Amino acid sequence: MAALVTALVHGHVTRSNLHDLRERSLNTLRLTEATLRGQLLRFDRLPGLLADERTIRALLLRPGDPGLADQANRYLKDTATRLGASDLYLMTRDGETIAASNYDQPQSFVGGNFAFRPYFRDALTQGEGRFFALGTTSNKRGYYVGAPVVVYDRAAGLRALGVLVIKVDLDDIERAWAGNDPRIIVTDPEGIVFMSNRPDWLYRGLGRRSAEDMARSRATRRYADQEVGEIPVIARRHLELGSLEGGRDAGADLIWVATEGGGENEYLAVKTQMPDADWTVMVLSATAAARLDALVFAIAALLAMGVTGTGGMLVWQRRRQLAERLAVQQATQAELERRVTARTAELARTNRALEEEVEERIAAEARLRETQSELIQAGKLAALGQMSAALSHEFNQPLSAARNYAENAGLFLARGELAEVEANLGRIQEMIDRTTRISRHLRDFARKPDQALRPVALAPTIAAVQELLGWRLRQAGAELIVDLDDPDLAVTAGAVRLQQVLVNLLTNALDATADAADRRLHLQARRVAGGRVELRLRDHGPGVPVQLRARIFDPFFSTKEVGKGLGLGLSISYNIVSDFDGVLEVQDHPGGGAEFVVRLHEADREGEGT
Structure with a gap:
């Protein structure tokens, strides 16, 4: 009878202790999962936002441009520092890294190809990619989040030309788990431990892994060249320990693990899944203390049956211990809930700050484009002001000539010399046509252009510019030599804005x-x-000094004397050409003088516009 009672008491207390151990493990599991999920959510949407950065999209359009690559490297490094990310890097559609936040480090990602990583393929095909792995270059663990960089392609429309990836360092979270009890592990889809408060369990599978799992790990190079071992599991058993709130299964696993000394340890394991990252978080608590406690309680119960007084004291002491344990558990749970609430509030503030920053950037871009348009119009009006005095002569000369021809025509008519009258009327018509062309070019040049891009023929555009600046060329004794490869050449631009670029460049020359x-x-x-x-x-002037080329397209930078220009012409021209998705550069010609080069997309002559 005594043995039966002792066995019943021991079984009950063991189950109760395992239940309490399970509850503490679940609290630890909830806090661990919340911390991990909060860290991942903090960076989840950032790659998609950063992929819209103009510098990033421009570099994918011109991946060989060293200037754009340097801008992108510096932008990624500064952004990674401000966000607290481990690394930020940009890859082309074939997986080659062309910009990275660690571009100036010995283990730079630039030049590396990571097309074999699942996050790269998922970002291109599914719009986002997530993956945990050991870096093949840095040999450091990280959680990778990738987003496609979508740009407009004239031939294919919207198209993903590359992938922007952020690497999140999870070492700080792992360091917060310091201690041996309970053991916290996070495993990947193949069951390999990649995060734990026990370093000797890292990069080891919990039990024997299948050949399929090992092949998948090798294909993705999730752990680079790191050797993946095994944590020997002797046996597993599932326990039903009652129900949690809401009626969910409240069971746990008992796992027996072999130790290096030849012995074995028993752990009570609770786990949860993180579907977004495809991870499994597990908390393993040693059961030795709980079982020892149950054994001691059973022995005490057995002694109580012989010595009532001593037994009563032991029971009272046990109840007090249980009450203290419940109080500690409640306090721990309250602290965990407080931390989760605080962390959630912090994440909400961070999200609001990011949303405000995005709105500010959108408003700033709108103001920038409006200011740019106003500067372009102001530059044209300033050029018209400079032309006005000379253009009055351009109008007065043909008008005076027309008047003389008209007076002579009257005299010839009185004499009956009709052939001379007809010749004078023809000359008057030519003078009228000339003034009409000049006024039409002035009207077109002065009006605010349409921002849409259309095919623009070069020959008539250059002819209009020659009409506008003819007085300036004659006044300066200069000669403009035009050489067109094909009279039907057309580019994708805006006619009025392209005229302004040519007027600014010719005026500077x-x-x-x-x-x-x-x-x-x-x-x-x-x-x-x-x-x-x-x-x-090209001109035959002194050229542009090397030390000034980096600043020559900056607003308000001018090498002219004070009062001779605002320094906006080249800056406006540079921005106009950039809006055409073109390039404006300056260099010295081998034969002497400066040479300005404008590269634009070729277009056919159909649908020409302003």
């Missing part, structure tokens, strides 16, 4: 050669590789 012996200007247009058209304007 005339100013630069004011004291030059050779006043010739050469304007050449050629087709080049990649479906582009290249316009080159």
Whole structure:
């Protein structure tokens, strides 16, 4: 009878202790999962937001441009520092890394190809990619989140040209788990432990892994060259320990694990899944203390049956211990809930701050475009102001000539010399046509252009610019030599804005050669590789010093004397060409003088517009 009672008491207390141990393990599990989920959610949407950065999209359109690559590297490094991310990097559609936040480090990602990583393929095919792995370059663990960089392609429309990836360092969370009891592990889909408060369990599978799982790990190189071992599991058994709130299964697993010394340890394991990351979080608590406690209680119960007084004291002591344990458990649970609430509030504040930053950036871009448009219009009106005095002569000369021809026609008519009258009327018509062309070019040049891009023929555009600046060329004694590869050449641009670019460049060239012996200007247009058209304007002036080339397109930067220009012409031209998805550069010509190069997309002549 005593043995039966002892066995019943021991079984009951063991179950109660395991139940309490399970509850503490669940609290630890909830806190661990909340911390991990909060860390991942903090960075989850960032790659998609950063992928819209203009510098990132521009580099994917021109991956070989060293200037854009340097801008992208610096932007990614600064952003990674501000966000607290481990690494940020940009890959092309073939997986080659062309910019990274660690570009200036010995183990830079630039030049590496990570197309074999699942997050790269998922980002291109599904719109987002997530993956945990050991870095093949840095050999550091990280959680990777990738998002496609979508740009507009004239041939294919919207198209993902690359993937922006953020690598999250989870070492700080792991360090917060310091201690041996309970043991916390996080496993990947193949059952390999990649996070734990026990370093000797890292990169080891909990039990024997299947050949399929090992092959999948090798294919994705999840752990690079790290050798993956095994944590020997002797046996497993599922326990039903009552129900949790809401009627969910409240069971747990008993796991016997072999130790290096030849012995074995028993753990009570609770786990939960993180579907977004495809992880399994597990808390293993040693059961030795709980079982020892149950054994001691059973022995005490057995003694109580012989010695009533001593037994009563032992029972009272046990109840007090249980009450204290419940109080500690409640306090621990309250603290955990407080931490989760605080962490949730912090994440909400962070999300609001990010949303406000996005709104500010959108508003800033709108203001920038509005200001740019106003500067372009102001630049054109300033150019018209400079032309006004000379253009009055351009109008007065044909008008005076027309009047003289009209007076002479009257005299010839009185004499009956009709052939001379007809000739004078023809000359008057030519004078009227000339003034009409000049006024039409002035009207088109002064009006605010349409921002839409259309095919623009180069020949009539250059002819209109020659009409507008003819007085300036004659006044300066300069000659504009035009060389078109094909009279039907057309580019994707806006006619009025392209005229302004050519007027600004020609005006600067005339100013630069004011004291030059050779006043010739050469304007050449050629087709080049990649479906582009290249316009080159060369003068025979002193050229542009190397130390000034980096600043020559900056707003309000000018090498002219005070009062001779605002320094906006080249800056406006640079921004207009960029809006055309083109490039404006300056260099010294091998034969002397400066040479400005404009590269634009070639277009057919159909649908020409402003």
